[in-house]
Structure formats: structure tokens, C-alpha cells
Amino acid sequence: MIEIKDLTKCYGSFKAVDNVSITVPKGTIHGIIGENGVGKTTIIHCVTGVYKPNEGVVLIDGEDVYDNPKIKARIGYVADSNSYFPTYRVKDMVKFYKGIYQSFDEESFNELNAVFALPEDRRINQLSKGMQMRLALMLNIAIKPDVLVLDEPTSGLDALAKKQVTDLLIKEVAERECTILISSHHLSELEKLCDDITMLQNGKVKYQSSVEGIKAKVKKLQAVFSSPVDLSDVEGILNVEQIGSIYHIITDNYTQALERQLYAKGADILEEIGMSLEEIFIYSSKEQR
């Protein structure tokens, strides 16, 4: 559904996005993760047609997004912070969306607002950040998009709001086969929510796989070595932490061969300790430095 092919975007001489390719099949949720400033928002802006790529292309349903109103009418975009006209009231924004998107369903919006309860007459600049985000989400869901793009949708939200947002996204995928692209810092949520993940570093793709896939490759192994050992010649090790004879070995390329190597080096006990996506992310970022 969404095909980002060899996307490169530069600001002057600075390459914010460097040859990134991502494919998001219909009805799936794809997460983009990475540190601040790594290029997540730039990619999102290319996907929503705000920027034109310097190289590469973004295709949605086979068509180029850029300056393509027909395709853009099927994309909902929820920005990381308010980008609506500050003095407009909630009902003005509803009217605005209605006048731009043919598929906007006011009834659908009202149903959603029955839950979120945003006052119609409140101006955008009087809404809290969480409320602004919920408004954006409601408006964009009410257009019944085929693709929903969200930039840090849960940042700054309280636990209840986060749950409400997540539920809405789940509903869209389950009921309408909506295709979702999310960028976020909240890896624990993404871990459960996403089918696939792309981890970015310096504008380039570092890991790209299903969550299961990443966890199958990036593992933390706990090994006991009765005598001190030098592991620097073992390939695929990201990091080693040692407490006494217990070694915590992080690898980003887990294979049976690696295990055999460790046994060969004298490991007495070797077991796998699970890592959450958050930890994986931290170790990968650390390695960069």
C-alpha cells in the first residue's frame, strides 16, 4: 500500500534522509523509530506530500503522492503538534475538513467526540496538547482514510488518552484494513502495536524487520565463564557487560554458530535473556557512539 523507494531528502547539503526504503502492506501497522532529529518527521513529510523527495519516490497504492490531490484525499495525517489554525474553533475545523475531504463523515466525527468530548466552541489555541492531538486524530479518522500517518501520536498524552488513541488505531486496522505508519519514541507501545519496524540512524535504515524478526536477531545472552575471557574477536557482538564471572553479551546477529563459538571459548552456562525493543534500541544507539 505504501511504498517508499530509495528516498533521499536533503536540506541544503545536509542529508536528512539517506536512501530509505520501506514497504507497508495494506492493513498493517509500521513503526519508524529513532532518536530525535534522525529523519522520522522528514520521511513522514515526504509520505504526506509536504516535501518532494530529492531522490526516490513515495508511492501509495501505486501512485506518486507528491502534489497528487486524489491520493492525498485518502491519507490522514496527524502531526506531532498542532498545525491547525489557532483561532479556529473545533466546529470550524470540522467544517473545514468537510469542505476539503469528500469522504469526511461528520456523523463519524460526532461518534468519536462522544467519547473524547471536546467542546465544539473551544478554540484550537485553548485546547491542551492532548486535546489537540485527539482532535487531529478524530478529524483524520472521520475522513475514512486508507492510509493514516501519525507522528509521535502519544507524546505528552496521559495514560487514558494513550489507550484511547491505541484503541482507535486498532479499530481502524481491524475493521477497515487501514494502513498505518507511526513514528514514535514509545517503543514499548510500538512493540505490541506494530507488524514491522524500521529503526533509523543518521537518516539511514539500521534495522528493518518485523518485531519478531528483530528480536530473533538481536539478543542478550547470559554466559558464565569460569575464567576471564576475551571476546573481542567474536563477530556480531554489540556489547559485553561483565559482573564477576557472569557476562551479558548483546549480539545483533544471533546464530547457532555464535553460541558454538562462545561454548568453544569456555562458556559454562549459556542462556538467552529476553530484550524489549526499548533495550534493543538503546544498545544499538550506544553502539553508534
Place this chain on the structure above:
Amino acid sequence: MFNIELRSGIPIYEQICNSVKEGVLKGYLKKGDPLPSVRKLASMLNINPNTAAKSYAELEKQGIIVTEKGRGTFISDCTDIDADFSKAMESIRPVLTQLMLSGTDKEDIIKGICKILEEQE
């Protein structure tokens, strides 16, 4: 039940499957008990609906649950579950091999296995 452990190496859908199977074994889930819809389950656990769907598909394949169109998903009879014994044994072979390689006592291994079986009853 249904506690998703993110730090485990086991994929989420598999964890759900195991959870359901455990529930059936322990008697918490009986034949004919309804399970939440894919969407409801996804919402409960804050997971991707495709993952929820995958777990249900797997459970149905193994004969643990059955989906009736228009009515929902229910725990099945479970009497004709086809558990291939030899296949199952093959799947624990690598685990046992590793345990033995690392020097664990055969007695300890057997004790450990018995303990797990007791917990399931």
C-alpha cells in the same frame, strides 16, 4: 493469563496461544466458552490486530478453538487434538541437548520436566 511478556524471546502470538492452551489445561477455559473478537482482544492487550488474528488462526489450526461465522470464537471440544508426539519430542531435543552440553545432570533435567507437568495438572 494473557500476560504479554515483552522481554521474552517468544513472539506475542505464540504467547497468546500458550496462554489459551494453559487456560484450557487448568480448566479456566471450558468447552464452549466464548473468546473475545480479534478486535476486542487486540484492544485488551494493546496489540496489533493482525497479531491477535494470527494467534487465533494458529489455535484454530491446532483445534483448540473454533470460529463460527456470525456467532464468534469459542473453545472447541479439544478431544480430537492431534498432538504429534514424535514431532513434539523433536522440538525439545535441541533444548535438552543444550542442557546436557552445559553439563546439567540428567536427573535434574528429568526433575525439572516433571515439575512443569505437575504445574499443568
Place this chain on the structure above:
Amino acid sequence: MNSLYKNYIKNSLILMGGASLFSIFLNIMDIMSERASAVNGQEKWTSYMTEWSQWAGTIFIIIFAAIGLNTFLHYKDVNKKTGVFIKQLPVKYGNDFLFKTISSLIFIGVTLTVLCVIGWVMYSPYFAEGENYFKQMWDTAYMTFAVMVLFYSIGLLSQQIIGIPILAIAAPFAAFFGMLGSFIGYESMPYAIRELPIFRIAIDLLGKFFELICFYGKIYPEETLFIIWSIPFFVLAAILNSKIDYSNMGKLFLFRWCRPVAYVIGSTMFAFSMQVVVNGFETRGTAAIIITFILSWLAGFKIIQYFVRRFD
């Protein structure tokens, strides 16, 4: 017609209406003061209002309206965030105000610089006597049209939301050069056409109408012509504008300098305009001029600050 267009037109009309109302108000004040001074011989008041109705006053209004117009509309489109919002809407990029702003910046900046240089060179003492190439160039009809296109492209582009500083800088120059061009153009118009009765009547009527809403005092036929001529150019500029592809401009580096420039230029222009007020008083020593300048500069600053804060 989609919401964005409607939005735009509505706001533009409101602001145009507001500016015109303000002009009408000043017209009325002018008329009243003339009557008052005729009866009571208040010469100070008369001279004040006469000065007021000269070009500096017009420019003050243009600036005032322009700053108001652009601040009001500025918040919608030049604001980085709403610019992004607009850019992802399913509308063709003919609506892309944000990026038109940049092109207007470049367009106006370059053109104005060129024109100013030509104008100042032409009227500098070195060329006062004898033939000179620049003067001839300037005096031809070609220059008139170029100036009119410039002026109304500025006007049109400003409709599509140029940032505050652009109109603050552009308006007085645009007005000055535009007027100059129209005078020259009128002069170069064949006499036969100028004296046609239909032509004269039409011009006079339109002139009266423009007088009322533009508050320039008497509007000369040249100026009426100027205004009429610019309408097709307005339309042409709109069409051309919608064809330009602004795609490669990322939003990251826009307008960092806009804010300080807006404050400085805007306040300075405001201060210059207020010199008209100083001229109205008899005692206008250097001290008075300087003090008025400083005070009105600060006032201008505050006004701009208020609007920017209100709508940012």
C-alpha cells in the same frame, strides 16, 4: 470551491473592506476639516489635514492595512505548522501560500532593487542635464507596464500571504514607483485617445470611486488608469503564480530572518509616516522630528508585536 479558497477569499475581503472603511473614515475627517477651517480659519488644522492627504499619508494607510492584512493572514500560512498542514491537504499547489511567499520575497526583492537603482541613478545630479540612457528607458511606456505588473503582482502575491516584512518594505516603494509609472504612461498615451469623451467620463467616474475608497485626495486620470490597467495584470499574475512549482523548498529554513526584519522595517516605515504629523505643527525643530521619530518607531514596534503575538 474548497474550504481553503473560501477561507482565503473571506479573509481577504474582510481585510480589504476594513482598509477601505478606514480610508473612508479619513476622507470624511478631511472633508469635515476643510469645512471647519473654511468657517473658523483654523489653518493649522487645514495644513495638517492637507499634509495628511499627501502621499505619505496614503502610504501610512497602505502599510497599516498591509501589516494588518498580512499579520492576520500571516498566522495562517507563514506559520510553519499551518504551512505543513496546508501542504498535506488534497489541494493542488496553486494554493500553496507558504511557498508563494518565498518566491515573492525573491521576486520583489530583486525587482525593487533594480528599479530603485535605476530610479536613483536616473534622478541623481550627474544625469540632471542632457540625454541619458536610463532616463529614456524610464520614460518609455515599457517601464510603465513593468512597474504596473510589479505593483500588482506584489498586491496579488500579498493576497496570497507574503510575510509581514515584504509588504512593509514593498508598499511605499511600490506605491511610489507605481504612481510614477502611471504618470509617465498617461503622458505617453496618444492624445487622441485621452480626449475621447467616453474615455474621460469613465475615467472621471472611476476616479471618484477610487478617491472615496483609497483616500488619496484627488485621483488623477493617470492614477485611475493605473488602477484599471493593473486588474488584468493582477489576473495574469494569479494565473502565473498558480503555475509555478514551489516544490523544492523545504520548510526548515524559512523566515528565520522575517521576524527581526518585520519589526525593524515596519516600525521604521510607521515612524516615517508619522513625520507627516510632525509637519502639521508649526514648531518643527530638529528635536521635535527626532522625538516623534523615536516615539512613533516604538509605537509601530508595539503595534506589530501585538498583531504578531495575537495571531502567531
